[in-house]
Amino acid sequence: MVAIAPRRARRSRRGARTHSVRHGTRRRLLRGLRGVAILLAIAVAVFPLLWVLLASFKSAGDLMRLPPVVVFRPTLSNYLGVAREGFFTYLRNSAIVTLGSVALSVGLGIPAAFGLSRFAIPGRKTIMMAVLSVRFMPYIVFALPLFLLMVQIGIIGTLGGLVFVYIIINLPVIIWLMRAFFDDIPRDIDEAAAIDGASQGVTFFRVVLPCALPGVTTVTILSLIFAWNEYLFALFLSGRYAQTLTVGLTRFLGGMETAVRWGMLSAWSIAIVAPIVVLSLLVNRHLRRGFTTDLGQ
Amino acid sequence: MPHSRRRYPWGKAALYIGPSVVVLLLIAFLPVFYAVRTSFWSWHLHRSASRALVGLGNYLELFGDQRYVNSLGLTFLFTLLSVSGTMVLGFLLALLVQRPFRGKNVALALLTLPMIMTPVVSALMWRFFFFEPSVGLVNWFLGLFGIRGPAWVASSPWAFISVIIVNIWFMAPFVMLIMEASLSSIPKEPLEAAILDGAGYWQRVLHIVIPMIRGTILFTLIFRITIDYRMFDIINIMTGGGPAFDTQVLSIWVYNVALRTFEVGYANAGATVMMLLIGALCLGILLLAGRKSEGRLWSR
Numbered sequence: 001m002v003a004i005a006p007r008r009a010r011r012s013r014r015g016a017r018t019h020s021v022r023h024g025t026r027r028r029l030l031r032g033l034r035g036v037a038i039l040l041a042i043a044v045a046v047f048p049l050l051w052v053l054l055a056s057f058k059s060a061g062d063l064m065r066l067p068p069v070v071v072f073r074p075t076l077s078n079y080l081g082v083a084r085e086g087f088f089t090y091l092r093n094s095a096i097v098t099l100g101s102v103a104l105s106v107g108l109g110i111p112a113a114f115g116l117s118r119f120a121i122p123g124r125k126t127i128m129m130a131v132l133s134v135r136f137m138p139y140i141v142f143a144l145p146l147f148l149l150m151v152q153i154g155i156i157g158t159l160g161g162l163v164f165v166y167i168i169i170n171l172p173v174i175i176w177l178m179r180a181f182f183d184d185i186p187r188d189i190d191e192a193a194a195i196d197g198a199s200q201g202v203t204f205f206r207v208v209l210p211c212a213l214p215g216v217t218t219v220t221i222l223s224l225i226f227a228w229n230e231y232l233f234a235l236f237l238s239g240r241y242a243q244t245l246t247v248g249l250t251r252f253l254g255g256m257e258t259a260v261r262w263g264m265l266s267a268w269s270i271a272i273v274a275p276i277v278v279l280s281l282l283v284n285r286h287l288r289r290g291f292t293t294d295l296g297q
Numbered sequence: 298m299p300h301s302r303r304r305y306p307w308g309k310a311a312l313y314i315g316p317s318v319v320v321l322l323l324i325a326f327l328p329v330f331y332a333v334r335t336s337f338w339s340w341h342l343h344r345s346a347s348r349a350l351v352g353l354g355n356y357l358e359l360f361g362d363q364r365y366v367n368s369l370g371l372t373f374l375f376t377l378l379s380v381s382g383t384m385v386l387g388f389l390l391a392l393l394v395q396r397p398f399r400g401k402n403v404a405l406a407l408l409t410l411p412m413i414m415t416p417v418v419s420a421l422m423w424r425f426f427f428f429e430p431s432v433g434l435v436n437w438f439l440g441l442f443g444i445r446g447p448a449w450v451a452s453s454p455w456a457f458i459s460v461i462i463v464n465i466w467f468m469a470p471f472v473m474l475i476m477e478a479s480l481s482s483i484p485k486e487p488l489e490a491a492i493l494d495g496a497g498y499w500q501r502v503l504h505i506v507i508p509m510i511r512g513t514i515l516f517t518l519i520f521r522i523t524i525d526y527r528m529f530d531i532i533n534i535m536t537g538g539g540p541a542f543d544t545q546v547l548s549i550w551v552y553n554v555a556l557r558t559f560e561v562g563y564a565n566a567g568a569t570v571m572m573l574l575i576g577a578l579c580l581g582i583l584l585l586a587g588r589k590s591e592g593r594l595w596s597r
Contacts, residue, residue: 037393042407045470048422049410051434055426064432108317115313119306127318134325136519138527138575140548141568144555145328145335168325171317200309229415231530232548246417250534253421260425269418280413284406287413291471292478 049273056266063262078267085264087271090248096159097234097244098227101166105223108167109174110216114204116175117182118190128176135172142168143236150237157239165233170223177222180293181215182208218290221283225276245272329572332565340562342555348562355566364542365567368550372571375461375546376525382465383521384514387472392502394473395480405474412470420534423463424450428535453543456536460544463531468524472517479513480506515586519579526575547571 055063057074116124146165147156155161185208193203209216231246238247249268254260280287339351359365394404411419427435428449436446447455483506491501507514529548532538538545538553545553547567555564 034393035398038398038404041390041393042404044466045408045411048419048427049414051426052422066432066437068434068437108320111313112317115310119310119313121305121307121310127314130326131317131321133576134321136523136575136579137325137329138548138568138571140527140529140551141332141572142325142328144551144561144564144568145331146324148335148561149328149331164324167320171321175317204313225413229413229417231415231417231533235533246415246530249417249421253534262425265421265425269415269421272415273418276413276415277410280410281406284402284409288405288409288474288478291409291474 049277052266053270055262056270058263058266060263078263079271081264082267082271085251085268086248087268090243090245091271093159093238093242094228094244094246097162097166097242098224100159100163101227102170102220102223104163105167105170105174106216106220109171109219110178110209111204113175113178114182114208117179118187128179131172131175134168135176139168139232143232146233147236156237157242159242162234162237162242162244165237166227166230168233169226169230173222173226174219177219177290177293178212178215181212185211214286214289217283218286218293221279221286222290224279225287228272228276333569335562336566336569338562340560340565342559342561351562355563356570358563359566359570364545365550367542368545368547368567369574371457371544372526372528372546375457375464375528375544376522379461379464379468379525379528380518380521382461383468383472384518386465386469387517388476390469390473391476391480395477405477409470409474411467412474414467416467416530417534419467420463420531423459423466424535428459450536451540453540456540456543460532460535463535464525464528467531468521472521475513475517476510479510483509515582519582522582523575523579526578 054070056078057076058069058072059075059077062069062072116128142165150156150161189207189211190203193207194200198207229246230244234244234247238244245268249265249272252261252265252268336355337350337352339347339349339354341347390408394401394408398404425433427433430436430446430448430451433449435449439446449459450456487505487509488501491505496504527548528546529552532544532546532549533552536544538549548571551564551568551571554567555561558564
């Protein structure tokens with residue numbers, strides 16, 4: 001861990017000033033300020049979620065009270081209401097689409113990343129850039145024509161269709177990240193396995209893949225989160241019967257004639273983010289590595 | 298000829314890479330092709346009889362369309378403000394948490410929550426619990442100081458400002474994570490030398506740290522630009538593009554036009570222009586900055 005202001009160097013500089021008391025207090029003050037700033041940043045990051053968590057246990061009266069109440073009589077009515085609004089159907093849809101598309105993307109992407117890392121074929125770079133361009137493309141450019149095409153072949157509004165479409169989100173990430181992980185595994189391992197008589201397939205599955213297992217965990221977690229959070233494709237392509245949790249949430253927004261249903265809105269929101277938040281806190285190191293792996297060093 | 302062909306492991310490569318390429322061609326490149334194709338047609342979703350090839354007609358119409366031009370401008374302004382906001386804030390946060398301290402892992406985990414939280418949910422939270430004019434926390438808080446807060450998502454220009462605030466809240470942690478990792482990996486000697494030369498903290502940051510992580514900054518910038526440029530979910534939930542057309546960025550324009558007028562040919566022309574512009578912009582940035590520091594990049 002290298003600091004921008006390395007402690008050792010700072011100390012020597014302070015030494016030159018013969019440990020002046022004033023300087024010591026200044027340093028302590030700075031450190032204290034830094035602690036306060038970090039706590040403040042954490043508060044800003046976490047408070048909205050905590051506030052909605054609190055709101056999800058409030059009765060309709062408590063929700064609208066000003067000044068806002070922190071101590072109140074908690075109720076489960078919002079969660080029960082959400083269950084009556086078909087929450088579990090949406091949950092099932094979200095789960096199927098997320099798990100299905102992540103399984104497919106990981107199954108497709110990992111061998112592809114291995115191939116792109118190991119086989120020196122011409123056009124490799126072009127493939128990588130094409131894959132990347134999918135990642136950076138405005139998704140609306142895919143969504144509208146996908147809608148038209150899926151209507152034509154009759155798979156609009158099906159879970160299977162969504163499973164397939166969600167591959168767009170995750171496959172590029174998986175290919176790029178896993179290629180970085182595979183590149184970091186020395187080729188000597190492959191060659192040693194080949195000399196021992198292992199076929200290419202055995203080398204991949206039994207030798208290289210186990211070394212890349214942390215990478216596999218990382219991309220799987222990232223993919224699960226991206227797919228679960230997806231909204232745009234679901235909005236365009238899920239029709240009436242394949243709506244996911246994120247699309248279902250909009251039914252509580254209210255409209256011209258209906259009011260916003262605050263309580264259920266909060267309960268539904270909490271139910272969507274709960275698995276993601278728990279997962280991310282449990283495997284945070286994996287997640288962070290995913291977001292920072294090998295970025296142009 | 299057959300000799301040189303044998304040198305490459307085509308068979309194996311096809312086996313491993315082939316399926317992904319085919320799938321991407323099918324679900325990503327075919328739709329793009331289809332979008333470009335329909336953009337040359339007058340194509341109403343429910344009136345298949347009146348479909349006609351109009352050539353560049355849709356494109357000519359686009360640039361006379363005040364709402365489209367307005368969306369273009371808004372998208373660039375949104376991207377500019379939101380990207381610079383997240384880059385600066387994310388970098389400052391990274392400096393803040395960069396040195397080891399007790400509980401750093403927990404702090405980073407909590408700080409990255411906004412980034413992994415479902416964007417639709419974040420948008421709702423902010424819209425209803427914070428920016429709601431009468432019972433929202435922001436206006437209540439302002440009221441404590443005798444300030445009458447604006448109607449936020451329902452008023453101009455506050456709707457635009459509030460979606461930018463929410464997007465910065467959402468994306469600053471992403472920049473922080475990348476910068477933090479990058480800061481941790483820079484060599485120590487130049488910094489120590491600078492300290493001996495009497496350079497202050499901010500001088501070191503500006504003249505040594507930033508040039509050293511230039512490659513990371515460049516690619517973070519490209520991620521951030523492409524992601525904000527295509528912004529859809531947060532704005533769709535917070536304002537739907539309104540009030541009037543104040544927050545109708547390009548993605549929202551395409552959605553609204555397709556949904557309200559069913560002129561999908563026209564909507565696809567707008568989407569195609571959107572795609573070409575971001576492609577040109579990214580290429581421009583890469584060429585300007587030189588491709589020296591090409592790293593492995595990906596991510597949201």
